[in-house]
Amino acid sequence: xxxxxxxxxxxxxxxxxxxxxxxxxxxxxxxxxxxxxxxxxxxxxxxxxxxxxxxxxxxxxxxxxxxxxxxxxxxxxxxxxxxxxxxxxxxxxxxxxxxxxxxxxxxxxxxxxxxxxxxxxxxxxxxxxxxxxxxxxxxxxxxxxxxxxxxxxxxxxxxxxxxxxxxxxxxxxxxxxxxxxxxxxxxxxxxxxxxxxxxxxxxxxxxxxxxxxxxxxxxxxxxxxxxxxxxxxxxxxxxxxxxxxxxxxxxxxxxxxxxxxxxxxxxxxxxxxxxxxxxxxxxxxxxxxxxxxxxxxxxxxxxxxxxxxxxxxxxxxxxxxxxxxxxxxxxxxxxxxxxxxxxxxxxxxxxxxxxxxxxxxxxxxxxxxxxxxxxxxxxxxxxxxxxxxxxxxxxxxxxxxxxxxxxxxxxxxxxxxxxx
Amino acid sequence: xxxxxxxxxxxxxxxxxxxxxxxxxxxxxxxxxxxxxxxxxxxxxxxxxxxxxxxxxxxxxxxxxxxxxxxxxxxxxxxxxxxxxxxxxxxxxxxxxx
Numbered sequence: 001x002x003x004x005x006x007x008x009x010x011x012x013x014x015x016x017x018x019x020x021x022x023x024x025x026x027x028x029x030x031x032x033x034x035x036x037x038x039x040x041x042x043x044x045x046x047x048x049x050x051x052x053x054x055x056x057x058x059x060x061x062x063x064x065x066x067x068x069x070x071x072x073x074x075x076x077x078x079x080x081x082x083x084x085x086x087x088x089x090x091x092x093x094x095x096x097x098x099x100x101x102x103x104x105x106x107x108x109x110x111x112x113x114x115x116x117x118x119x120x121x122x123x124x125x126x127x128x129x130x131x132x133x134x135x136x137x138x139x140x141x142x143x144x145x146x147x148x149x150x151x152x153x154x155x156x157x158x159x160x161x162x163x164x165x166x167x168x169x170x171x172x173x174x175x176x177x178x179x180x181x182x183x184x185x186x187x188x189x190x191x192x193x194x195x196x197x198x199x200x201x202x203x204x205x206x207x208x209x210x211x212x213x214x215x216x217x218x219x220x221x222x223x224x225x226x227x228x229x230x231x232x233x234x235x236x237x238x239x240x241x242x243x244x245x246x247x248x249x250x251x252x253x254x255x256x257x258x259x260x261x262x263x264x265x266x267x268x269x270x271x272x273x274x275x276x277x278x279x280x281x282x283x284x285x286x287x288x289x290x291x292x293x294x295x296x297x298x299x300x301x302x303x304x305x306x307x308x309x310x311x312x313x314x315x316x317x318x319x320x321x322x323x324x325x326x327x328x329x330x331x332x333x334x335x336x337x338x339x340x341x342x343x344x345x346x347x348x349x350x351x352x353x354x355x356x357x358x359x360x361x362x363x364x365x366x367x368x369x370x371x372x373x374x375x376x377x378x379x380x381x382x383x384x385x386x387x388x389x390x391x392x393x394x395x396x397x398x399x400x401x402x403x404x405x406x407x408x409x410x411x412x413x414x415x416x417x418x419x420x
Numbered sequence: 421x422x423x424x425x426x427x428x429x430x431x432x433x434x435x436x437x438x439x440x441x442x443x444x445x446x447x448x449x450x451x452x453x454x455x456x457x458x459x460x461x462x463x464x465x466x467x468x469x470x471x472x473x474x475x476x477x478x479x480x481x482x483x484x485x486x487x488x489x490x491x492x493x494x495x496x497x498x499x500x501x502x503x504x505x506x507x508x509x510x511x512x513x514x515x516x517x518x
Contacts, residue, residue, distance in 0.1 A: 243465075243467070243468065244468045247467075252465065253459070253464055253465055253466075254466060255462045255463060255464065256464060256466055257441070257466050258466055258468075258491070302438050304466065304471050304491045305491050306468040306492050307491070311421050311433060311494070313432075313434045346461075402458070402461075402462040403458045403462065415462055416440075417464075418440070
């Protein structure tokens with residue numbers, strides 16, 4: 001397939017007044033039936049459609065999106081991409097994702113602006129530094145890059161950071177993953193959408209699933225705001241809406257709670273920080289976009305919520321944490337804040353599996369780390385749908401692992417979703 | 421979000437600690453019913469709408485409260501002490517709404 005976007009096409013279209021660009025995806029009406037229906041036109045759903053078509057030759061696929069494409073968490077996250085996990089199941093999966101990110105712009109012929117600017121976790125106590133050493137060693141053991149940094153090295157990397165002994169929580173060191181970074185999240189959704197569309201996948205926006213068609217236990221399609229659609233396989237990739245959609249299928253309870261996570265961006269500044277930094281004495285992370293805005297966030301609000309907006313206590317907490325690290329930002333104005341609904345699982349790890357009903361496939365439990373997983377999630381979910389069995393990478397991420405005692409709890413918090 | 425504590429009156433949400441889903445039923449501690457314990461620990465209703473939940477007024481009277489709150493709007497529909505006469509009202513409200 002010839003690249004649709006190239007220096008040549010840019011020049012040729014510029015000379016013709018930019019009137020001949022094709023829309024990045026069609027707006028088809030739904031057909032009566034498909035081989036596979038994917039519910040949810042976010043990053044994971046679109047990536048799944050793309051890899052179903054590209055890797056498995058399954059192109060008779062529809063992606064059903066309730067709103068407009070990419071209106072959910074794929075456009076609401078803080079864009080960090082990393083694979084600095086402790087437990088092998090997570091490390092292998094997220095490292096697979098990282099390797100896919102490294103070639104994603106080329107793969108999609110769409111500039112996702114993946115920038116490997118590094119991700120630094122700050123340690124504020126010697127015990128925390130020891131813990132980071134342990135995690136760094138676990139990462140390196142599985143072939144992932146990790147390095148410990150001293151306060152002096154950190155100060156050279158991030159001059160604005162308060163590294164003094166008089167800081168509220170003095171920095172004693174940090175764990176750096178150099179290959180981590182950020183990507184432009186909208187481009188990821190649009191790139192996958194165009195790639196799937198050009199291979200024949202129907203992306204159907206403004207199409208809300210209102211129920212499931214059943215033949216006995218078996219799921220045979222969906223009812224939607226745009227009519228009934230039948231399919232041999234129905235895949236669910238709806239993140240924060242997992243509970244609602246599964247209840248439509250008669251699955252009353254799930255090992256998931258939906259919580260709201262807020263994110264913030266400041267006015268544009270001159271180059272201030274060229275890495276992703278995380279605070280170790282609370283929950284705070286920050287990077288700077290190419291436009292100059294500081295993008296940052298912290299903890300979820302901490303109570304069940306389907307509202308895509310949060311409350312002020314977390315705003316206050318996040319700002320306090322930011323100023324504990326960067327006192328110099330006290331006079332910078334916040335430009336926007338927003339919220340997204342996160343599917344918090346009981347062990348902080350995702351679920352990519354066949355079932356739980358015959359004819360159904362499930363992708364959920366991303367907590368607030370779903371963006372970095374997008375390529376591997378789509379790749380593994382497509383594999384699972386096409387072959388009716390998981391790939392090695394997602395085999396541990398079953399739905400029944402909780403009942404079988406095989407939880408993957410990277411943080412060691414127990415079955416308490418608001419703490420993951 | 422303001423939560424009206426039955427003892428202290430309307431207070432900011434920062435004074436309260438969320439204790440999670442109030443629909444779960446803890447099995448008898450002596451129970452060896454594996455499925456019941458699993459359901460208690462891991463399974464959640466997670467409704468989009470009225471949610472029966474437990475909060476503690478940890479920054480106030482420290483009472484445990486049964487709160488019915490809408491997860492789509494964050495509107496608080498009822499608050500009652502978790503023990504005592506108020507409890508049944510809250511439960512009924514949650515059941516009526518569901």
